Amino acid sequence: MFRYIVRRLLQMVLTFFGATFVVFALMFANQDDPLQALAGERPITESQRQALTERYHLDEPFIAQYWHYMKGMLTGDFGQSLTGRQIGDMLEAAWPVTFRLALLAAVIAAVIAIVAGVASAIRRGGTFDNVTLVFTLILLSMPIVVIAPLAQLLFGIQLGWFPPTSGADPSMWALLLPALVLASSVFATQLRVTRTSVAENLRADYVRTAKAKGLAFRRVISVHVLRNSLIPVITLIGVDLGNLMAGAIVTEGVFNIPGVGFNLARGIRTEDGPLVVGFVSALVIIFLIVNLLVDLLYAALDPRIRYE
């Protein structure tokens, strides 16, 4: 187990440098005039150009620029956005909101998906199974750009069950509707995977053994089948959680939630290079950590992985 963790950590370091390098390269170095790209359409004066060149070490070779940027980032200095705010501070403000939103959405999705997935796998071809099949198909075919405003209109404005927008420092209650919208975007796939996985495991030989041991059906499912079936589902939930953390650009925009996705969208719109790179780099780290946790959980669920 120890060697497994060490190996995964080493992989993580490699991925981190690789990913940030690509982002950095795309944003700064791969353009004709990085400063013009940084400033967007606005003209740059000669003195601004000089100051910016110095700040971003643009007169140095590309690798050195990357080195300077990483040095700053690893010591907690993400630099400044074009609007002059510290990107570190912006991350600090945006991150907890997105974290709560993503976690809430992920938990809602996973709980519903696993419970419904197991139920429909046990009674394959039954009414419940068919209803969930149709329902998940509808969800899968509806993009979030449609679901988010629709939910806001229906539950937020017409029915008035939830606050239609969240604003700064939102409560858990205000995040519930956006979390449900986000959950709907990932739960359909999770449900289908759970169902397939449980159905497959129900036919496995070890289930026959468990029955022959005189275990009750409930125990066969909850102890023997579930743990085996969850192995692929956990992987999927992990990837989904990473995606949810990466900022629900549309959902945060629709519900006016000042999270990571919201800031990122603004950065892209205003062509705020440092802001985008800073946020994306932070996201890379989050993604890597979530994936590491998933892999560790995976190893905990499946002993065969630990010893490879």
Next chain:
Amino acid sequence: MDVLPGVDPRAPLLEVTDLHVEFRTQYGVAKAVNGANFWLSPGETLAILGESGCGKSVTAQAIMGILDSPPGFITKGEVRYRGIDLLTLPEEQRRKVRANRIAMIFQDALSALNPVYTVGFQLAEVFRIHRGMSRGDAKKKAVELLDQVKIPAAKARVSDYPHQFSGGMRQRVMIAMALALDPEVLIADEPTTALDVTVQAQIMGLLAELQQQRNMGLILITHDMGVVADVADRISVMYAGKVVEEAAVYDIYSRPAHPYTRALLESIPRLDMKGQQLNVIRGLPPALTDVPRGCAFNPRCRYAKDPCRQDPAPPAYAVAPHRTARCHFFREVLGD
């Protein structure tokens, strides 16, 4: 142990009468078992012999009550354990019969054990569920059991996972699990098919030893005539879901009464027949959705005459005391 109501200690240990099992699939109804009959006494080994798909494993699963239903349905028959018809027992009581009175081991121990739990957990589970033992006590019993099936360093190995054991050791774990609660009947479904020959002999030896210690009835399901000759007392030969011949092991090997049994015996390679062509059975076993009229074996049988191709199928003729054969011409077969 909680007492099952209606247990008659003088009744036969296990008696299967006219068992019918069918699988209802979208491609039609497959009649997997069409009237299986046999009985088992304490300390005795009954071998159920037959080709793949003849219904022997399904029979075992029906006795255990672990048939996947749907698609499998028991349509007729009785399975009596000490006088109680298991098929009519409510599920809650039926569940207690499993592992407590009748236990089963399976062919491929790697897939039959749960890959994500330690063997200790899977063994201890039996004690925790059926005996209400604490985790600690159950674990101790698990170590004892592993010791009994001669797994070296049982104390250390109890916390290993199935994939960390060799094939033979895994089958020992299966045996330990089945014997945990001292059942009176053990059903072994091809217990050595997945193992290599030397390990096979060890496992069969272990089974025989444990059986003798406990005076346990053993139903050995197999297609391996060699294994049967060594350990069985009696043999039931199954073909297309029916027991076509039932007899003591010596009688079957010396004078088979059913053409199918005879053909099976002739298809064993023998050293004194070196260089000659092996007498394999021509054709394939019938599809269970479309069993031939009359005797199911008639298309492959060299004794077959007109009556064999017509319904009703041959009844179980009494060839000798405690010996039956479902063949109209058993006398001819015996005489050859």
